[in-house]
Amino acid sequence: MPHEPEITVSEIQQALRKLSMNKSPGVDDIPAELAKAKGDNKDCKNYRTISLTPHASKVLLHFINQRMESYAAREIPTEQAGFAKGKGTKDHIASLRHIIEKARAYIRTRQPEFARYMVIQTVFTSDKERLVNNLRYADDTTVITDNLTDMETILERMRLEDVDSFNYLGAFVNRVGGCEKEIRSRIGQAKSGMTRLTTVWKNHHVSKMSKIRLVQAIIFPIATYACENWALTVADERRIQAFEMWCWRRLLRVPWTAHRTNESIINEIGVNTTLLGRIANRMLKYFGHIMRREGDNLEKIILQGKIEGKRGRGRQKRRYADSIKALSGCGRMVGAMRLVENCVEWRSVAFAESARRLR
Numbered sequence: 001m002p003h004e005p006e007i008t009v010s011e012i013q014q015a016l017r018k019l020s021m022n023k024s025p026g027v028d029d030i031p032a033e034l035a036k037a038k039g040d041n042k043d044c045k046n047y048r049t050i051s052l053t054p055h056a057s058k059v060l061l062h063f064i065n066q067r068m069e070s071y072a073a074r075e076i077p078t079e080q081a082g083f084a085k086g087k088g089t090k091d092h093i094a095s096l097r098h099i100i101e102k103a104r105a106y107i108r109t110r111q112p113e114f115a116r117y118m119v120i121q122t123v124f125t126s127d128k129e130r131l132v133n134n135l136r137y138a139d140d141t142t143v144i145t146d147n148l149t150d151m152e153t154i155l156e157r158m159r160l161e162d163v164d165s166f167n168y169l170g171a172f173v174n175r176v177g178g179c180e181k182e183i184r185s186r187i188g189q190a191k192s193g194m195t196r197l198t199t200v201w202k203n204h205h206v207s208k209m210s211k212i213r214l215v216q217a218i219i220f221p222i223a224t225y226a227c228e229n230w231a232l233t234v235a236d237e238r239r240i241q242a243f244e245m246w247c248w249r250r251l252l253r254v255p256w257t258a259h260r261t262n263e264s265i266i267n268e269i270g271v272n273t274t275l276l277g278r279i280a281n282r283m284l285k286y287f288g289h290i291m292r293r294e295g296d297n298l299e300k301i302i303l304q305g306k307i308e309g310k311r312g313r314g315r316q317k318r319r320y321a322d323s324i325k326a327l328s329g330c331g332r333m334v335g336a337m338r339l340v341e342n343c344v345e346w347r348s349v350a351f352a353e354s355a356r357r358l359r
Contacts, residue, residue, distance in 0.1 A: 007063065011063040011066070012059060012063070014062070014063070014066070015058075015059040015060075015062035015063045015066075018062050019058060019059070019062075069085070073085075077136075078296045078297075078298045079132070079134050079135055079136050079298065080136045080137070081135075081136070081137050082136065082137040082138030082139075082140075083138070086293075089137060089169040089170060089171075089226065090226045090228055090229065090286070091290070091299050092135050092136075092137050092142070092168075092169060093168065093169055093170075093171045093173075093226045093229060094226075094228065094229035094286075094290075094299060094303075094320075095135055095298065095299055095302045096135060096142060096168060096173060097173070097177065097179075097229050097231075097320065098229075098302050098303055098320060099132075099144070099302060100173070100175075100176075100177040101177050101231070101319045101320060102305070102306070102307045103177075103307060104176060104177045104317065105311055105312075105316055105317075105319070106306075106307045106310065106311055132144055132298070132301070132302060132305075137169055140168070140169060142168070165181075169226075170225060170226070171225070171226045172185050177317070178231065178317060178318070179230045179231050179232070179236065180233070180235070180236060182230075183230065183236050183239060183240070184239070186222065186223045186224070186225060187223055187239065187240070187243045189222050189223070190219050190220070190222040190223035190243065190247075191243070191246070193218065193219055193222050194215075194219050194247055194250055197214070197218075197219075200214065201250060201251050201253060202253070208251075208252075211251050212251065212269060212270075212271060215247055215248075215251060219247060220247075220275060220278070223240075223243060223275070224275070224278070224279055224282070227279045227282060227283065228282050228283050228285075228286035228287075229283075229286070229320055230279070230283065230320070230323070231317075231318045231319050231320045231322065231323050232279075232318070232323050233318045237276055240275055240276055240279070241274070241275070241276060243275075244274065244275040244276075245262050245265065248265050248266070248269050248271075249265060251269075252265065252268060252269070280327050280350075281350050281351065283323065283324070283327060284324070284327055284328065284346070284349060284350035285347070285350050287324050287336070287340065288340045288343065288346045288347070288350070290303065291303075291337060291340045291341075292340065292341070292343065303320075304337075321333050324336055328349055329349070
């Protein structure tokens, strides 16, 4: 193993810039302000009563971590999103949903087989064949094979339960795909959270604007978790709109017997952007993010990939690609993929779609 190079001045300067101000010094009594040579180190406002790691050690840890990132990037596979920079749960949830959609559309005689944290199918890229055999997030693993025999072997060896649906990284996934049950579940959880805050909505000492911000910061994120990969139908959109109005009526303590119109509720709340507009904006931004991501982009490979098989007759169910084409105004997915290459132009499309759904 070659020896690591000596610590350079630029690495020390970069580590110093990352240190936070107004933090308590460690056992060496050296504050970060002294290391940065900024501010008055005799001012009591720059200190806290909690003893933390010495700042000199933090400088060392910063450039050790920076050097380790390059090694970790080479060792962590693209299928692992739990310890990869710039990735999260929504990436693997999206990848899993896209695999299910493709299997549902092209393989009629052999529906994907599931086990807990498992989905069975093979994905191919558009230019060359590439087998995606697993998706991992920390210790949650989605094993992927291309036939039922291999799945049964894995089930027997790992002793997993065969199920029709399961909760994967906080999202509801089933055998046939679709997001209807997931959206229903999300709305149910958000309504439960709204109900638990009834004492806040009844409190007259809390201003109306503070209550609105609580709904937007606590309740709506529960309902829109991993919404970036939803395939929204008309029924789903109506369901989301009804949930949003339910939240505003609950906040204002307006009973259904009051016979007030939604327009009057909206005017009293004074919020212009709809929940659907926020979801559409996030969907378009996330699509642009994964399409422009550099390197070995597994999410892009799966999204653009194909599965061997033949599409069945009749109208297909709503897919994620259909939602992106509708939101972006592109008639074909190829047009959306070309448009997304221009970051500024695609961002304007996302904001335009959000603005189109204003009250």
